[in-house]
Amino acid sequence: MDRYIVLVAVILVGCVVVCLFLKRYYQKRMEAVYQAMLQKLDKAIGGEVQDTVYDESMEAAVVERLNRVVQISGMNQGKAEQERDIIKSLISDISHQVRTPVTNIMLYAGLLQEQDLDSDSMRLADKIQKQSDKLDFFMKELVKSSYAEQEMISIHPEKISVEEILNTACQMVELAAVKKKINIVLEESGTLCFADKKWTTEALGNVLDNAVKYSPENSKVTVGVIPYESFVCIQVKDQGIGIREEEQGMVFERFYRSKDVSGEPGFGIGLYLAREVFSKQGGYVKIKSEIGKGTIVQLYLSCYEV
Amino acid sequence: MNILTTQNLKKQYDMGEIQVKALDGINLFVREGEFLAIVGTSGSGKSTLLHMLGGLDVPTSGKVVVDGKDISKMTKDELTIFRRRKIGFVFQNYNLLPLMNVYENIVLPIKLDGIRPDRDYVEQIITLLGLKEKKYAMPDQLSGGQQQRVALARALATKPAIILADEPTGNLDSRTSQDVLGLMKTTGQRFGQTIVMITHNDEIAQMAGRIIRLEDGKICGGENRYAESEE
Numbered sequence: 001m002d003r004y005i006v007l008v009a010v011i012l013v014g015c016v017v018v019c020l021f022l023k024r025y026y027q028k029r030m031e032a033v034y035q036a037m038l039q040k041l042d043k044a045i046g047g048e049v050q051d052t053v054y055d056e057s058m059e060a061a062v063v064e065r066l067n068r069v070v071q072i073s074g075m076n077q078g079k080a081e082q083e084r085d086i087i088k089s090l091i092s093d094i095s096h097q098v099r100t101p102v103t104n105i106m107l108y109a110g111l112l113q114e115q116d117l118d119s120d121s122m123r124l125a126d127k128i129q130k131q132s133d134k135l136d137f138f139m140k141e142l143v144k145s146s147y148a149e150q151e152m153i154s155i156h157p158e159k160i161s162v163e164e165i166l167n168t169a170c171q172m173v174e175l176a177a178v179k180k181k182i183n184i185v186l187e188e189s190g191t192l193c194f195a196d197k198k199w200t201t202e203a204l205g206n207v208l209d210n211a212v213k214y215s216p217e218n219s220k221v222t223v224g225v226i227p228y229e230s231f232v233c234i235q236v237k238d239q240g241i242g243i244r245e246e247e248q249g250m251v252f253e254r255f256y257r258s259k260d261v262s263g264e265p266g267f268g269i270g271l272y273l274a275r276e277v278f279s280k281q282g283g284y285v286k287i288k289s290e291i292g293k294g295t296i297v298q299l300y301l302s303c304y305e306v
Numbered sequence: 307m308n309i310l311t312t313q314n315l316k317k318q319y320d321m322g323e324i325q326v327k328a329l330d331g332i333n334l335f336v337r338e339g340e341f342l343a344i345v346g347t348s349g350s351g352k353s354t355l356l357h358m359l360g361g362l363d364v365p366t367s368g369k370v371v372v373d374g375k376d377i378s379k380m381t382k383d384e385l386t387i388f389r390r391r392k393i394g395f396v397f398q399n400y401n402l403l404p405l406m407n408v409y410e411n412i413v414l415p416i417k418l419d420g421i422r423p424d425r426d427y428v429e430q431i432i433t434l435l436g437l438k439e440k441k442y443a444m445p446d447q448l449s450g451g452q453q454q455r456v457a458l459a460r461a462l463a464t465k466p467a468i469i470l471a472d473e474p475t476g477n478l479d480s481r482t483s484q485d486v487l488g489l490m491k492t493t494g495q496r497f498g499q500t501i502v503m504i505t506h507n508d509e510i511a512q513m514a515g516r517i518i519r520l521e522d523g524k525i526c527g528g529e530n531r532y533a534e535s536e537e
Contacts, residue, residue, distance in 0.1 A: 038421065228485045229451065230436050249515065282434075284491050286513065300488055306434055 037062070044070050088146065095142045102139055105132045134265075141267040145254075153273075155196040157281045157305070162191045162225050162232055169204035170223065173212050180217045184208075189225035193232040193301040195281055200301070203277040206270035207236050207297050213264055214295075215240035227303075231283065234299040242291040252285065274299070282306035309500050310336035310359060310468060315368035317354055317523075328354040329365070330523035336502060338467075341494055343514035344504045351523040352504040353472060359502060360393050360470045361385045373467065390419055394461030394469045394499075396490075398476035400453045402445040402460075409441050412459045419464065431459050434496070435489055451482035455489065462493060469494065471503040475510060487513045 036059070043050055044066045052063045109129040117125060170184055177184050211221045219239040226233040243251060243258065250256050252275045255268040275285045282302040289295040317329040328351045336342055346352040357363035358370055361377045370377050372392065380388060402411050412432070413423040432438055435455045445453055454474060461469055474490065475483035491513055494501045503514060511517045519527035 035422070042424065228481065228488070230485050231488050233484075279492070279495055282492050282496075284488060284495075288512070302492075304433075304436060306492075 033059075040066060047074065092143065092146045095139055095146060099136075099139050099143075102132060102136050106136060137265055138267075141269060144273065145267060145269045153199060153276055153280060155199055155277065155280045157194050157196050157302075159192055159194055159305075160197055162189060162193050162234065162301075165193075165195065165197065165201050165204060166223055166225070166234070168201045169208055172201075172205040173208045176209070176212050177221070180212065180215070182212055182215055182217070183220045184212075185220060185222045187222065187224040189227070191225055191227045191232050193303060194305055195283075195301045196277070199277045200281070203274035204234060204236075204299065206274050207299065210270060211236050211238040211240065211295070211297075213266075214238070214261065228300075230303055231300040232303055234301070236297045236299070237294065239294040242293055242295055243287065243289040244291055245289075248287050248289060251287070307338050308335050309338040309373055310334070310502070311371045312355075312358070313369040313371070315355070315358060315370065316366050317351075317358065317363070318366045327523050329358070332368070332523070332525060334518070334525070336500060338500055339494075339498055341491060341501045341513070341515045342503070343511035343517045344502065344520055345506065345508060345511045345517055346504070346520035347506055350520045352520045354523075355520065356470055356472050356502065356504050359468075360395060361389055387419075390415055391464060392467050394464065394466040396454070396457050396461050396469065396471040396474045398473040400445075400450075400457045400477075402453055402456055404445055407442050407444055408437060408448075408456050411445065411456055412463050415460060415464050423463070427465070428463060431462050431493070434493060435459050449482075450478050451486055454478060454482075454486050458486070458490060458493070462497065462499075465497065467500060469499050469501045471501065473505055474503060475505070475507075480509075483510060 040050060040063060047070060049067050049070055050063055052067065053060050106129070109125060109132055112125045113122070113129060166186055170186060173184070208221070208223070215221060215238045221239075222235075222237040224235045224237070226235060241260065244260075247258050251258065252271050253268075254272040256272075257266060257268040271285075278285050278299055278301065283300045285300070286298040287295065288298070312332050312334045315329055315332040315334075316327070319326045319328060330351075332355060334355075344352050344355065354363065358365055359372075361370070361380070365378060368378075372388075375388075377385065377388065403414070406414065409428075409432075413428060416423045416428075432441060435458060437452070437455055437459060440448060440452060440456075445456070448456065454477075458474075469490070471490065475486055478486060487510060490501060490503075493499070501514075503511075505511055518525055521527075
């Protein structure tokens with residue numbers, strides 16, 4: 001009798017132990033499955049199409065579906081991008097096509113002015129000249145604003161010296177500065193940064209252009225470099241009209257123009273483009289300004305590859 | 307879309323006879339992906355507000371809604387997990403664990419979640435924050451700025467939707483502050499994160515896209531401009 005009880009007890013205990021083992025085993029397996037699933041989902045979120053094996057396992061079926069989702073979302077994105085590209089290339093085509101005749105009109109108007117004309121015709125020729133200058137300016141801005149479209153700015157950062165960028169950008173505005181007798185002071189520095197040469201120069205050129213445009217004659221524009229541990233700061237300081245505090249954030253928005261400067265030509269593209277270019281290469285832009293005293297624009301570039 | 311909102315948020319402390327209103331009816335709206343600075347003098351309630359937003363403290367009344375979920379209704383356990391997955395914290399005094407090296411500190415919140423760290427991603431943030439050479443250093447071998455960068459990396463490690471920063475540059479000199487803030491801003495941009503930072507320093511607040519002023523537990527200035535636009 002006792003023997004039976006012991007035997008039954010042993011069998012029962014054995015069963016419980018086996019059950020517990022099985023439970024732990026399956027729990028572990030489930031966890032592993034979820035873990036693997038989680039990783040696959042993470043990859044799918046990252047837009048990656050994953051390798052599948054074609055067998056009867058659930059896993060393969062799930063991966064197959066996931067890949068479908070990734071492909072569908074990729075396809076929709078691709079379609080939208082394609083449509084945008086068509087419009088963009090149309091705009092840039094038109095603006096480039098128009099520029100040649102505009103340049104020709106300017107040339108012929110100039111030649112006309114040099115002719116021996118009576119005062120009435122002279123006046124008209126002057127008007128043609130002025131209007132075509134204006135048209136030319138707008139066309140240039142239009143080209144710039146079509147650059148400003150996100151995908152048009154393709155940035156390939158490399159290790160270059162900050163000085164190189166400063167020198168080229170300063171040359172871009174030299175003529176305008178000389179005309180207004182503005183002195184551009186370039187502070188020396190031997191710092192290296194990680195930036196796209198062409199676009200960064202263009203962006204800095206825009207900032208300098210503003211500094212010159214909104215400064216009085218005989219003033220000073222200082223371009224300095226401040227090295228930090230992770231960033232290099234290019235600082236452009238002018239003695240111009242300044243920006244009101246409530247507008248300091250808005251000037252970076254596309255097509256935003258302060259009503260204080262409605263007399264000056266411009267589209268509200270320059271600073272927007274500058275901010276895009278800098279944030280695309282791991283930097284950022286900051287502004288400090290006091291009305292009537294001047295503006296400090298700080299452009300931060302990354303020191304190392306990001 | 308508003309990722310973070312508070313509705314009539316109040317917090318009172320009873321100090322014997324006197325009631326202290328730390329927060330007095332805050333209606334805050336934070337958009338996805340923005341960098342918001344909350345400015346106020348000490349005692350204005352800004353730290354209390356940040357703690358409420360992160361579920362570190364319970365409000366006396368009112369709601370905190372994160373990503374459509376009312377966190378004041380969550381249980382303690384739910385809240386812990388929610389915090390770990392959704393929110394990254396950066397504190398003034400870094401709060402690094404002194405016995406772990408830089409890498410271990412960074413992956414700690416991922417490991418707490420029982421998930422294997424995504425090595426590529428972790429390497430990416432280490433490189434972004436310039437900590438490559440310091441990967442195996444101990445916290446006490448690092449400068450203040452470096453320690454705060456490790457703390458930022460740790461906050462980023464779980465890919466949180468929101469980063470809450472409590473005076474992140476309070477212990478740093480102005481030069482290092484600029485550096486850390488710049489990294490916060492650029493990593494936020496890169497990973498599409500919403501950042502809410504509190505500070506008493508106007509200069510530091512200028513780094514943010516939007517500034518809100520807090521005084522005596524009330525929003526008293528700045529641009530709470532999404533208030534009417536939604537709901």
